[in-house]
Amino acid sequence: MDFYFDFISPYAYLAWMNPRTGPRALAARYGVPLVVHPILFAGLLEKHGQLGPAEIPPKRAFLVKDVMRHAALEGIPVAFPDPHPFNPLALLRLATISVDVIDALFTLAWASGKDIAENLPSVVGAEMMARTREPEVKAALKRETDAAIARGVFGVPTFIVGDELIWGSDRAADVERVLAGADPLDQAAAAAVIARPMGVTR
Amino acid sequence: MDFYFDFISPYAYLAWMNPRTGPRALAARYGVPLVVHPILFAGLLEKHGQLGPAEIPPKRAFLVKDVMRHAALEGIPVAFPDPHPFNPLALLRLATISVDVIDALFTLAWASGKDIAENLPSVVGAEMMARTREPEVKAALKRETDAAIARGVFGVPTFIVGDELIWGSDRAADVERVLAGADPLDQAAAAAVIARPMGVTR
Numbered sequence: 492m493d494f495y496f497d498f499i500s501p502y503a504y505l506a507w508m509n510p511r512t513g514p515r516a517l518a519a520r521y522g523v524p525l526v527v528h529p530i531l532f533a534g535l536l537e538k539h540g541q542l543g544p545a546e547i548p549p550k551r552a553f554l555v556k557d558v559m560r561h562a563a564l565e566g567i568p569v570a571f572p573d574p575h576p577f578n579p580l581a582l583l584r585l586a587t588i589s590v591d592v593i594d595a596l597f598t599l600a601w602a603s604g605k606d607i608a609e610n611l612p613s614v615v616g617a618e619m620m621a622r623t624r625e626p627e628v629k630a631a632l633k634r635e636t637d638a639a640i641a642r643g644v645f646g647v648p649t650f651i652v653g654d655e656l657i658w659g660s661d662r663a664a665d666v667e668r669v670l671a672g673a674d675p676l677d678q679a680a681a682a683a684v685i686a687r688p689m690g691v692t693r
Numbered sequence: 694m695d696f697y698f699d700f701i702s703p704y705a706y707l708a709w710m711n712p713r714t715g716p717r718a719l720a721a722r723y724g725v726p727l728v729v730h731p732i733l734f735a736g737l738l739e740k741h742g743q744l745g746p747a748e749i750p751p752k753r754a755f756l757v758k759d760v761m762r763h764a765a766l767e768g769i770p771v772a773f774p775d776p777h778p779f780n781p782l783a784l785l786r787l788a789t790i791s792v793d794v795i796d797a798l799f800t801l802a803w804a805s806g807k808d809i810a811e812n813l814p815s816v817v818g819a820e821m822m823a824r825t826r827e828p829e830v831k832a833a834l835k836r837e838t839d840a841a842i843a844r845g846v847f848g849v850p851t852f853i854v855g856d857e858l859i860w861g862s863d864r865a866a867d868v869e870r871v872l873a874g875a876d877p878l879d880q881a882a883a884a885a886v887i888a889r890p891m892g893v894t895r
Contacts, residue, residue, distance in 0.1 A: 539744060539749050540744070541743060541744060541749075542741060542742070542743060545891070547741050547743075547847060548891075549845035549846070549847045549858075550847045550848070550860075551887070551891070552845065552858075552887045553845075553847070553858060553859075553860050555883050555886045555887050556878055556883045556887075557859075557860075557864070557867075559878055559879060559882065559883050559886075560867060560876070560877060560878040563877040563878065563879070564877055571886040573889060574889065574890065574891070574892030575886065575889065575891075575892050576891065576892050577892050578892075643751035643754065643755075644751070645749060645751045645752045645755070646752070656751075656754075656755060657755075657759075658752075658755055658759075661863055662759070665759075665762060674762070675762060675765040675766055676758055676761055676762040676765065677761060677765070680761065681757050681758045681761050684757045684761075684773040684777065685753070685754045685757050685758075687775060687776065687777065688776065689747070689750075689753070689776070689777075689778065690774075690776030690777050690778050690779050690780075
């Protein structure tokens with residue numbers, strides 16, 4: 492199973508931290524390897540000329556409430572960083588260097604309520620921070636992001652199981668159905684609709 | 694309770710048709726009046742310069758699967774119209790004239806698998822079709838859309854209960870929690886985050 496994420500996304504945080512339906516729990520429960528892919532969400536948005544949800548004021552207001560509401564329902568601690576949104580580049584490059592820092596970085600971003608840029612060095616240390624400026628680290632993140640776009644990833648978090656791409660922290664139950672061989676989707680019917688030429692919306 | 698929708702959205706269809714958590718079921722269960730608002734989703738997108746989900750090819754592919762999967766899980770019939778996406782203007786204007794046609798129009802759009810433009814006249818009749826070209830009908834839809842934008846509606850379907858705006862067919866359980874007085878959201882904490890000046894994402 493592949494898991495694509497950006498620290499900028501509180502939904503990626505909610506997915507990652509979920510003890511029952513998070514990618515680590517699902518991979519362990521179904522005995523499949525988990526491959527994590529830090530990617531730059533802004534790169535996906537730029538590919539399609541879109542704004543992120545936190546860049547549209549009324550959508551940002553709903554997003555804040557929706558994330559806090561679902562964190563409360565799932566029993567996951569959440570404290571929005573200040574300022575929010577924030578630039579996630581350094582965090583993503585750190586995750587490209589080592590998957591072991593993902594937990595600490597998600598916790599800094601979404602459970603501390605702190606200024607991320609100010610507090611990041613004390614979480615990972617000066618040596619790791621210096622590595623985020625290395626050209627090969629920058630290139631690795633760009634490669635991951637380009638590969639994700641090539642594979643059809645358009646948002647975060649995204650799970651891919653076999654050929655099935657599933658987007659959204661609120662679709663973890665669907666990911667589990669796919670892993671369990673219990674997906675109710677009629678693949679042939681869906682493929683027929685997807686293959687039709689696109690109509691006009693406006 | 695207010696319900697904002699556009700026939701273009703299969704998620705609005707799934708919300709409308711849901712026998713347990715649809716707007717009609719929720720309004721009846723909690724004894725609140727239901728006010729339905731047909732609005733032009735493309736108008737919301739234009740306001741923020743955004744594309745719709747069906748206008749981004751990989752997102753459209755996921756959307757088709759996601760809608761068919763959740764229709765199967767909820768036991769709601771679904772058959773994508775051909776062509777898809779389609780121009781929903783005539784359907785929206787018809788719903789502005791009379792709420793009684795909403796069921797028939799949603800069924801034509803999302804459960805018939807037919808070409809909507811071709812089959813619409815036989816569903817509503819020539820007299821109703823003629824009315825969709827009246828200036829005051831066109832103006833009514835534009836008024837509804839502008840009023841929705843002014844109220845902070847950014848997507849469809851949207852429910853508003855009191856001052857609480859909730860977006861998405863997959864958030865009907867949250868709408869029910871609000872109606873039941875059991876919303877777990879810490880409103881003061883959310884308001885404090887929303888009021889902060891926006892940071893920079895990229």
